[in-house]
Amino acid sequence: MEMIQVLTRLVEAFGPSGCEHQVSQVIEELARPYVDEISRDTLGNLICHKKGSGPKVMFSAHMDSIGLVATHIDEKGFVRVGALGGVSAKEVAYTPVRFQNGTCGLIWVSAVPAFLCLIRFWEICESIRKDRSFSMENALRLKRMSQYMLADTILYTGFLAWFFLAGWYVAAAWLIFPVLLAIFISVALTVLCAVLSHLVQKAEEIQEEQELTI
Secondary structure: OOHHHHHHHHHHOOOEOOOOHHHHHHHHHHHHHHOOEEEEOOOOOEEEEOOOOOOOOOOOOOOOEOEEEEEEEOOOOOEEEEEEOOOOHHHHOOEEEEOOOOOEEEEOOOHHHHHHHHHHHHHHHHHHHOOOOOOHHHHHHHHHHHHHHHHHHHHHHHHHHHHHHOOOOOOOHHHHHHHHHHHHHHHHHHHHHHHHHHHHHHHHHHHHHHHHHO
16 A cells, blocks of 8 residues: 555544544554554553564554544534644634544634624724715725635635545535535625725715816
């Protein structure tokens, strides 16, 4: 078996700290043709022994990987997680995850672009209240909103591409429609905000010309 295939089997096996039995089984299958004895101790260590008369050599390596552990599921279905190992929030954002039972999901921070858009929208509302609807400031705010939604569109599209390339659509086909819907909404908002930004800018230019004429 080629090295890439071996590494692929090991990486795809479920094995966060404290739950390494799938990785252990893969290693056992890979090592069995090359050793004389295979055993496990009470701590779950896999011991592969190759008999010989020469010097004794031991290769030692960990089987587990860093990951997350579900600590609570609220009534809306949101999962609270804790870290297993050196996992930080910025590293797991926009990362696909797979639970022990095979369920696949995604750690998504879609609230960030939406929250930024709400801030810009509130600023636009304040500007309208002050009778400054057609201003360069509002045109710029709409442009920023378009950029935020474009970023969200790229992230969703990237995830969907990875979702199919990794073959996760087999285990979590239900995610396809929500992601496609999110992409459609993000594209629509991106175009809408860009068009409104252009129209507001043109309206501001016309308004300025009329004021100069008067």
